[in-house]
Amino acid sequence: MKKVLIIGGGGGGLITANHLDTNEYDVTVVDKSDLHFYQPWFLYIAFKGSKRKISRPIGSLVKPGVHFVQDEINTINLDERKVYGSKKGIYNYDYLVIATGTTPDPDSIPGLRQTYDEYGDYHTSVWNSAKLWSHISKFKGGTIAIGQASATCKCPPSLLEGAFLLEEHLRKVGLREKSKIVFFTPFPRAYSAEPMNHVVEPFVKERGIEVMPFFDVDTVDGANKTINSLEGDSLKYDLPIIVPPCKGPKIKIIPETVQDEDRFIKADKKYMKIVGYDDAFAVGDCNTLPTSKTGVTAHLEAMAVSEIIQGRYGEFDGRINCPFDTAYGKATFVIADYNNPVAPYPPTKVKHFMKMTMARIYWMTLMGTADPIFEQFFNYTRPEKLNKKYVISEQS
Amino acid sequence: MEGVKIIDSRGAACPGPITDLARAYRNSKVGDVFELWATDKGVRADTQAWATKTGNEITEVKEDPEKIVIRIKINKR
Numbered sequence: 001m002k003k004v005l006i007i008g009g010g011g012g013g014l015i016t017a018n019h020l021d022t023n024e025y026d027v028t029v030v031d032k033s034d035l036h037f038y039q040p041w042f043l044y045i046a047f048k049g050s051k052r053k054i055s056r057p058i059g060s061l062v063k064p065g066v067h068f069v070q071d072e073i074n075t076i077n078l079d080e081r082k083v084y085g086s087k088k089g090i091y092n093y094d095y096l097v098i099a100t101g102t103t104p105d106p107d108s109i110p111g112l113r114q115t116y117d118e119y120g121d122y123h124t125s126v127w128n129s130a131k132l133w134s135h136i137s138k139f140k141g142g143t144i145a146i147g148q149a150s151a152t153c154k155c156p157p158s159l160l161e162g163a164f165l166l167e168e169h170l171r172k173v174g175l176r177e178k179s180k181i182v183f184f185t186p187f188p189r190a191y192s193a194e195p196m197n198h199v200v201e202p203f204v205k206e207r208g209i210e211v212m213p214f215f216d217v218d219t220v221d222g223a224n225k226t227i228n229s230l231e232g233d234s235l236k237y238d239l240p241i242i243v244p245p246c247k248g249p250k251i252k253i254i255p256e257t258v259q260d261e262d263r264f265i266k267a268d269k270k271y272m273k274i275v276g277y278d279d280a281f282a283v284g285d286c287n288t289l290p291t292s293k294t295g296v297t298a299h300l301e302a303m304a305v306s307e308i309i310q311g312r313y314g315e316f317d318g319r320i321n322c323p324f325d326t327a328y329g330k331a332t333f334v335i336a337d338y339n340n341p342v343a344p345y346p347p348t349k350v351k352h353f354m355k356m357t358m359a360r361i362y363w364m365t366l367m368g369t370a371d372p373i374f375e376q377f378f379n380y381t382r383p384e385k386l387n388k389k390y391v392i393s394e395q396s
Numbered sequence: 397m398e399g400v401k402i403i404d405s406r407g408a409a410c411p412g413p414i415t416d417l418a419r420a421y422r423n424s425k426v427g428d429v430f431e432l433w434a435t436d437k438g439v440r441a442d443t444q445a446w447a448t449k450t451g452n453e454i455t456e457v458k459e460d461p462e463k464i465v466i467r468i469k470i471n472k473r
C-alpha cells in the first residue's frame with residue numbers, strides 16, 4: 001500500500017485525508033495539536049463575546065482507516081522522502097501533503113509583541129479572541145485602531161468584518177458617539193478588490209468608520225499609544241486591535257529553495273505540487289498560490305490533490321468564496337477565480353443566514369458529506385455569471 | 397545594475413497584486429528594482445497610487461496579451 005503522509009489536521013489536511021480511499025492508501029495525518037478549530041468564529045468571540053465551542057478532536061474528524069498522530073514536525077527532507085517529528089521520530093512517505101496553515105509572527109514588527117500579548121486579536125486563537133473581547137467589553141470610549149499589520153493575511157474580508165462588527169457592538173451598547181474607529185490597511189482602499197470595495201464602501205462611510213489606506217505597520221509604540229507605518233503615517237489609539245503578520249510554517253525544509261522569504265511553500269497554482277516534486281504537495285494557507293488564504297480554497301485545493309494522488313485528474317481553478325459579514329444581519333460573498341475578477345455581489349439577509357449555517361455544518365464539510373451541496377452552490381454562483389449579472393455602472 | 401526582482405502576481409484578483417508589492421517593499425532597500433507582473437486590470441491605478449504615497453518611482457509600464465508589467469524603482473524605504 002502506498003503511504004500518504006499529511007502534515008496538518010486543519011481544513012486542507014483533513015479534506016485531503018477524508019477523500020482518499022483507505023483500502024488503497026495508508027493515510028496518516030500528523031498535527032502538533034490534538035484539536036481542530038473553526039477559525040471563522042474567532043470574529044464572534046472577539047466582537048460579540050460568543051462562548052460557542054468551536055473545537056473538536058482531530059482524531060474524531062478523520063474517517064475510519066485514517067491514522068491520526070499528534071506530533072510536531074520540525075524537518076522535511078523532500079529528496080530523501082523523510083519527515084522528522086519532535087516526539088515520535090521519523091516518518092516515510094510515497095506522497096506528502098503539507099497543510100500546515102500560517103504562523104502568526106508578532107515579533108517581526110518592533111513593539112507588536114507587547115501589544116499582541118496584552119490585547120490579543122481576532123485572528124490567531126480562541127484565547128486571543130477572548131482576550132480582545134475582555135478589552136472591548138470594558139471599553140468606555142476613545143479611538144480604536146483596527147487592521148492588519150502587513151499585507152499577507154488569512155481571509156481578506158475578515159479584517160473589515162472585524163471593523164463592521166465592532167461598530168455594531170459600540171452602537172448597541174451606546175458608545176458609538178464616544179468612540180472613533182480607524183481601520184488601517186496596506187491596500188489602496190477599505191477592501192482590496194475594487195469591485196467588492198464598491199459594494200462595502202458605502203457602509204464604511206455611512207457608519208463613520210475612518211479608513212487609513214496604504215498603512216503597513218512598521219512599529220508599534222506602546223508607551224505613546226501610536227502605530228507608525230512603512231509609508232510614513234502615524235495613528236494614535238486608545239485601544240489597538242492589530243492582526244499580526246502571517247508567515248509560513250516553522251519547519252526546516254530540504255531543499256530550502258522551495259520556501260519563499262516568509263517561509264510559504266512554493267507550489268504550482270493548479271496542481272499544488274511543490275516546485276520540482278511530483279510526490280509532494282502544499283495545500284491551503286501554507287502555499288504561495290496567487291489566491292486568498294481561506295478555508296474554501298484549502299478545501300478545493302485538497303479535493304484536487306486527493307484526485308491527483310489517486311491517479312485521476314484534479315485541478316484547482318483559483319475559486320474563492322469568502323463570506324463577508326457586513327453586520328446588522330447582512331452578508332455577502334467575495335467570489336472570483338484565476339480567470340474572473342471579484343464580482344460586486346450585494347449583501348443580503350439570506351447570505352448572512354448562509355454564513356451562519358456554514359458555521360453549523362462545517363464539521364460535515366470536513367468529512368466530504370456536504371460536497372454535493374457545495375458543488376451546486378459553486379455552480380450557481382460562478383464568478384463569470386455574477387460578473388454579468390451585477391455590473392457597476394460608471395455613475396454609481 | 398543590480399538584479400531586478402520579479403513579482404509575479406498573475407492571476408491574483410483578491411487580495412491582488414498590491415499584497416505582493418507591499419510584501420516585497422517591506423523586505424526591500426533603496427536602489428532595488430521590482431518588476432510587477434499582473435493580470436488584474438486595476439493594477440496600473442493601484443500601483444500608481446502606491447508609488448505616489450510611498451515616494452517610489454514607476455519607471456516603465458508595458459502591456460502584452462498575457463500580462464501587465466510595471467517596473468518600480470525603490471527610492472524611499
Ligand SMILES: Cc1cc2nc3c(=O)[nH]c(=O)nc-3n(C[C@H](O)[C@H](O)[C@H](O)COP(=O)(O)OP(=O)(O)OC[C@H]3O[C@@H](n4cnc5c(N)ncnc54)[C@H](O)[C@@H]3O)c2cc1C
Pocket residue numbers: 007008009010011012013030031032033035036038039040041042043071072073074099100101102122123124154155158249250251283284285286293294295296297298321322323
Ligand atoms: C477570523 C477568521 C475568519 C475566517 N473566515 C473564513 C471564512 O468565512 N471562510 C473561509 O473559507 N475561510 C475563513 N478563514 C480562513 C480559514 O480559517 C483558513 O484559511 C483555513 O483554516 C486554512 O486551512 P489550512 O488547512 O490551510 O490551515 P489550518 O486550518 O490553519 O491548519 C493548519 C494545521 O497545521 C498544524 N501544524 C502547523 N504546523 C505544524 C507542524 N510543524 N507540525 C504539525 N502540525 C502543524 C496546525 O496545528 C493546524 O492544525 C478565516 C480565518 C480567520 C482567522
